[in-house]
Amino acid sequence: PLEGWIKLNSDDACKENNNISWYGDLFRNLDGRWIKGYAKIGSCNSFHAEMWGLYLDLDMALRYHISYLIVESHSKLLIDMITVNCNIGGVTPILARRIRNLLALDW
Numbered sequence: 001p002l003e004g005w006i007k008l009n010s011d012d013a014c015k016e017n018n019n020i021s022w023y024g025d026l027f028r029n030l031d032g033r034w035i036k037g038y039a040k041i042g043s044c045n046s047f048h049a050e051m052w053g054l055y056l057d058l059d060m061a062l063r064y065h066i067s068y069l070i071v072e073s074h075s076k077l078l079i080d081m082i083t084v085n086c087n088i089g090g091v092t093p094i095l096a097r098r099i100r101n102l103l104a105l106d107w
Contacts, residue, residue, distance in 0.1 A: 021049035
C-alpha cells in the first residue's frame with residue numbers, strides 16, 4: 001500500500017555553546033536504500049536547525065517531484081507547529097510559515 005513512498009529522516013542539531021548547527025537529512029525508499037541527502041553547517045539554535053532542515057528537505061522533495069513523503073523528525077514542537085498551527089509566545093516563526101506554504105503547494 002505504500003509503494004512509491006519516500007521516507008525522509010531528519011536529524012538536525014546545534015552545539016549550543018557556539019551556535020554551530022548541522023543539518024543532515026536523507027531520503028530513502030521504503031527498503032531503506034539511500035536516494036538523496038545533504039549536509040550543511042550554519043549558525044543558529046537547535047530549534048532553528050530543525051526548522052531549516054525541514055524547510056530545505058521539503059524544498060528538495062518538491063524540486064525532485066517526490067509527492068509521497070513520510071517525514072521522521074526528532075522535534076515534536078516543529079511537527080506540531082506545522083500541522084496544528086501552534087506557535088511560540090503567540091508568534092509563528094517565518095520558517096514555519098514558509099514550511100506551511102510549501103506544504104500547501106500542489107505536489
